[in-house]
Amino acid sequence: MTQLQNPAPVAATTKPLGKPVRVRPRGRGGVLSYLPLVILALSFALPLLFMIASSFKPREQILGDLTSWRAFVPVGDLSMTNYVDVFDRVPVGRFFVNSLFVTAMIVLLGLLVNSMAGFALARLQFRGKNVLFAGIIATLIVPFETFAIPMVYWVSNLPRVALYSDGFAIEQGWNNSYQVLIIPFIANAFSIFLFAQYYKSIPKSLDEAALIDGAGWWRIYRSVVSPLAGPAFATSAILTFLPQWNSYLWPLLVIQDEELRPVQVGMRYFFATGTAEGTPWGQIMAYTTMITIPVIVVFLCFQRAFVSSIASSGVKG
Amino acid sequence: MSKTTTTNTTTKRRRGTPATRSEARGAYLFILPALILMVMFLVIPVLMSFTLGFTNARLGAATSPEFVGFTNFLRALRDDPTFWDALRNIMVFVLVVVPLQGGLALVLALLINQKLRGITAFRVLFFMPVVTSMVVVAMLWKFMYQREGLINSLFGFDVDWLNDPSTALPSVIVMSVWQGVGFHMIIWLAGLQTIGQELYEAASIDGANRWQQFREVTLPGLRPTFVFIFITITISAFSLFTQIDVMTSGGPSNATTTLVYHIIQMGSGRGDVGYASALSLIFFMIVLTVTLIQRALTKDED
Structure with a gap:
């Protein structure tokens, strides 16, 4: 399952998990404590090793190696032939650039838009704030899959500006464009929530001091509090990057042009061609x-x- | 953005002073881009799923959709056996995956939380499938599940895992848990680390053994994490689509079709947006009901 989308808003901390707090008293130690860990590690690592090893082998050798440890290690008649063949059959480089561009745009624009919203919700007073915040949080329990089809219908009826060498035209439908892959995923309720939580933890006195110095809210957002919110930006970027790079259902629905395909959908078509x-x-x-x-x-x-x-997406802070 | 001229920040502001008005104006400008985007690409499509289900809307149709009442809903309930297959399969998937993945993730988290040399390497390994995309993992396992594939060769089976109606769904379940369990391991681990060390010390002074410590300290301390994991695994399990699309296309003979897969087939494959929206609405109501029941069941002790 893709669990990285829409983690529910229990609360967020950005507590680093690097050094685990040692909760249990010291275990028995020795080889025995490693046994379950090693067995599990093998079950997670071996399929991935099998994938990598097989990618360098010719067809007959993949099948021949299946019955032994050789399946998991790149030994025997190795070559880059499979890779060369992939590039010959589909424009995989193009797919790569598409995914990279779309993911980068969503992450960057998302950081700006969501941090601005989080800033307003955390540090500014305005009417309707609590209702708005609750509304944004409530959207987190709606899985994308429940409205994917209405969304396809909706974007296929939206007007778009199409650029040509001799000018532009208004056309109907966002299908088959970069914008249909990028724009709907910029605003993200979980990122807004994350930023709001983090901005709340920064002392309000900073704003007051900056206001006295004559700074506007934009300056305060840009130069006073955001530089202190690095961890929130990093967390939001990571939690956006992964599901977007791996995104599958949406591009499958709205992209038919080969040259706009992202890598995951390109994979599906590559498999289907045979x-x-x-x-x-x-x-x-x-x-x-x-x-x-x-x-x-x-x-x-x-x-x-x-x-x-x-970890921060699930911990009560 | 708006510039604030007043320096009156210490006393409580009354509504309508220049300072608060400029602050509110600034706030609306800050929040506007996100708000417009969320309305356009979340609120409107969700509302449309409520209305389109009552129409005969089609993708790329020249005529505008007409109101057809409950036709689509009756079609799902009375004339569409695939809908019932999809409903049954997704219920089985959710009922098996939620406890299996949640429980296994807790076991992994407890193992990873030990004081052992090199434990970070194990954590990284357990997490590796999570950063691998579902399409890749599904393709890899499809290969391993082949009749002449790795799993049969290694364990000496002769089963056509994905083409046998009795093994297809269990095969998808195993592969899904393998991919997702590392994610919930990390969430459990974060929950474990919120439990204070002093509670364990107090318990061991009282003579509690490790099992008693686990039952009396660890499990109660993990309650908020449990609620979170329970609800998020359920929602994502209900949304099962990618594995099915890559590995089985819903087959053999509907043994692995799911609600989302069926919705996409109807809406995108056949362009029948009206029917797909009705199915989406039914799906949404099921997920919402289950989530609310889970909240109610887990709330009383919070």
Whole structure:
């Protein structure tokens, strides 16, 4: 399941999880304590190792290796053939750029829009604030899947500005555009909630001092409190990045043009095309490895931040 | 944004002074972009799911939709056996996955919370499938589930996992838990770490053994986390779609079709937006009812 969308708003803390608090008294220690951990670790790691190893092997060797440990390690007749074949059959580079662009835009615009909203809800007084905040939180229990089809119908009837070399025209329907992948996912109730919680924890006296110095609210947001809210920006970015990079249902519904396909949907089409000698599993494993490795590398680099971001989505603070 | 000229910030502001008015104006400007986007791409589509279900709207139709009353809802309940298959499958999926994934995640969290050398490496490994996309994981497991695939070779089975109606849904369940369990492990772990060390010390002074400490200190301390995990796993389990679309396309003979998969087939595949919206509304009501029941069941002791 994709659990990263819409975590419910129990409360947020950005407490780092890096050094676990040792809750239990010291265990028995020794090899025995590692046994369940190792068994579980193997069950999580082996399928991924199998994917990577298979991506370098020709068809016959993948099948031949299935009965032994060789299935999980890149040994034998290794080559990049599967990767080359993927690039020959589909514009996977283009899919990659599409996903990268769409994800980056959603993350960046989302940080701006959601932090601004969170700032207003946390630090400014205005009528209807509590109702508005409660309304935003209430949207978190609505799964996207429940309104995906009405949304497709809605965006296919929205007007859009189409740019041509000799001017522009107003056309009907957002389907098959970058904007249909980006704009609906910029505002995010959970991010707003996260920012509001964090901005609340920054002393109000800072605003008052800045107001005395003649700063406006924009200056206060930009230069006074946001620089202190780094962890909230990092958490929001991580919690947005992952589900967007992995996004599948929405692009499947609104993108038909091959050149606009993101990587996940491109994968589905790649599988569906097939070849004469049956399903080319080696190539498919090459494709899945290619789109997985970048995320795993990013995850390993920011492992601590990832884990504490996820943790913050569920802890009562 | 608006500039505030007054310096009156210490006393309580009355409504309508220049300071509060400029503050409110600023606030509305700050919140406006998010508000417009949420209305456009959440509120309106949700409201549309309430109205479109009562029409014969179609994707790409030249004529505007007409009101058809409860036709779509009656069609789902009376004339669409796939709807009932989908409902049954998703109920089985939710009833199995919620306790299985939630429970296994707690076991992992307890293991990870031990004071052992190199424990971070295990945490990273357990979390790895979560950062891998569902499409990739589903494709990988589809490969492993092949008749000539890894699982049969390794364990000596001869089962066509995804093409046998009796094993298809369980196969999807195993793969889904494998992918998602690391996520809830982290949530449990965060919950475990909110329990004060002094409670364990007090319990061990009182002579409680490890099992008693777990029952009397750990479990009560995890209650808020439990409520959160219970509700979020349920909602995401109900939304099952990607695995089905990639691995089985709802088959064999509807053994793995789900409500969301059926909704997408009707709405996008056949362009029958009216019927798909009616199904969406039924789905929404089911999820809402289950969530409210869960809230009610878990609320009394909070």
